Amino acid sequence: MLNTVKYRPYYFSKIEPFINDRLIKILVGQRRVGKSYILKQLSQEISSRYPDAKILFIDKEKYEFDFIKDYNDLIVYIQEKVNLQVKTYLFIDEVQEIENYELALRSLQSDGNFDIYCTGSNAKLLSGELATALAGRYIQFRIHSLSYKEFLDFHKLSASNQTLYDYIKYGGMPHLVNLRKNEDVYYEYLKNIYDSIILRDVVARYNIRNVNFLHNLIEFLADNVGIIVSAKKISDYLKSQQINIIPQTVLDYLVYLESVFYIERVKRKEIGGKKIFEVGDKFYFEDLGMRHAIIPFQQKDINKVLENLVYHHLRTHGYRVFVGKVGDSEVDFIAEKQGKTTYIQVAYIIVDEKTHEREFGNLLKIPDNNPKYVVSMDEFAENTFKGIFHWSIMKFLLEFE
Numbered sequence: 227m228l229n230t231v232k233y234r235p236y237y238f239s240k241i242e243p244f245i246n247d248r249l250i251k252i253l254v255g256q257r258r259v260g261k262s263y264i265l266k267q268l269s270q271e272i273s274s275r276y277p278d279a280k281i282l283f284i285d286k287e288k289y290e291f292d293f294i295k296d297y298n299d300l301i302v303y304i305q306e307k308v309n310l311q312v313k314t315y316l317f318i319d320e321v322q323e324i325e326n327y328e329l330a331l332r333s334l335q336s337d338g339n340f341d342i343y344c345t346g347s348n349a350k351l352l353s354g355e356l357a358t359a360l361a362g363r364y365i366q367f368r369i370h371s372l373s374y375k376e377f378l379d380f381h382k383l384s385a386s387n388q389t390l391y392d393y394i395k396y397g398g399m400p401h402l403v404n405l406r407k408n409e410d411v412y413y414e415y416l417k418n419i420y421d422s423i424i425l426r427d428v429v430a431r432y433n434i435r436n437v438n439f440l441h442n443l444i445e446f447l448a449d450n451v452g453i454i455v456s457a458k459k460i461s462d463y464l465k466s467q468q469i470n471i472i473p474q475t476v477l478d479y480l481v482y483l484e485s486v487f488y489i490e491r492v493k494r495k496e497i498g499g500k501k502i503f504e505v506g507d508k509f510y511f512e513d514l515g516m517r518h519a520i521i522p523f524q525q526k527d528i529n530k531v532l533e534n535l536v537y538h539h540l541r542t543h544g545y546r547v548f549v550g551k552v553g554d555s556e557v558d559f560i561a562e563k564q565g566k567t568t569y570i571q572v573a574y575i576i577v578d579e580k581t582h583e584r585e586f587g588n589l590l591k592i593p594d595n596n597p598k599y600v601v602s603m604d605e606f607a608e609n610t611f612k613g614i615f616h617w618s619i620m621k622f623l624l625e626f627e
Contacts, residue, residue: 255369256487372398397515416519495548
């Protein structure tokens with residue numbers, strides 16, 4: 227099957243206003259979430275607007291560009307390909323593969339004749355010295371795997387219990403649309419992405435020697451999605467499995483996994499106060515299909531899987547997310563965006579009064595009037611209780627923005 231190029235208007239609408247702006251546009255996110263296609267969409271849009279535009283596209287995933295090792299190689303190649311007196315639209319896919327790339331970008335930007343777009347698969351892309359070198363010269367866009375609405379659009383499906391189940395089970399990696407709909411085919415592809423991320427982006431980049439421990443750590447995180455864990459707790463668990471790893475090593479490996487956008491760490495925050503707890507975090511996966519390629523989806527995991535689903539939806543819509551702490555109780559998510567705060571509790575099914583009291587009760591303890599939601603798999607959930615909205619997971623994924 228030929229690859230289907232699907233546009234993602236949500237992200238395009240965020241980046242499009244910066245076409246012809248001197249700021250360097252950098253798209254970041256886990257490998258294979260669709261950054262390259264968005265880059266191609268932008269180049270096609272520019273070509274249609276400006277038919278005479280000079281466009282230079284460098285894809286570091288392709289062998290033909292393997293000779294570009296560092297910033298000097300990049301500058302030389304560009305000088306050979308373009309007239310520096312004419313405006314050029316420069317696209318670089320996986321720019322972190324070019325050593326000291328920021329030196330080249332800063333130089334090209336200062337020339338004034340380049341409109342620059344890049345992608346990267348490492349959160350450290352613009353950290354530390356890199357951010358200093360490009361300070362004030364770039365704008366960053368985080369790209370995620372498909373939302374449920376995008377999943378429906380990509381696969382030409384309608385919202386239903388079956389398509390929601392498929393989305394939960396297989397996740398939102400865009401390339402799945404080009405594969406035969408077969409569970410074995412899907413998971414073989416997802417496992418290949420996993421191997422690429424772990425071996426290429428983590429093991430090779432960070433010179434990891436204890437690869438077995440890394441795999442064990444990932445399995446632990448997959449089994450403990452949405453559960454508060456600490457480096458010591460992980461270390462103690464691994465010791466119980468005859469794997470002796472000190473907490474500092476655990477912390478380092480967690481940072482490595484975060485840096486490639488494979489997992490995300492969520493801090494706990496005191497509701498009504500400013501305290502952010504430094505010990506004990508929750509971890510969620512960028513894509514549920516990637517989680518299920520490690521640990522197969524089982525019904526018994528539905529609560530933690532739904533939490534991950536809601537978290538992913540919040541992040542794709544630009545929310546900063548924390549775990550809420552109110553007294554001795556916990557609220558699954560504090561979602562913050564543009565000065566507004568929303569509280570969200572996630573449950574499987576509100577089956578009885580005890581469950582109702584727990585899920586709604588924690589939200590009722592919050593002493594402010596910000597919007598509050600309980601999100602569950604209850605199919606006909608669309609009501610309020612003492613000002614708290616009760617939405618089905620499908621309604622939340624389709625309507626909450």
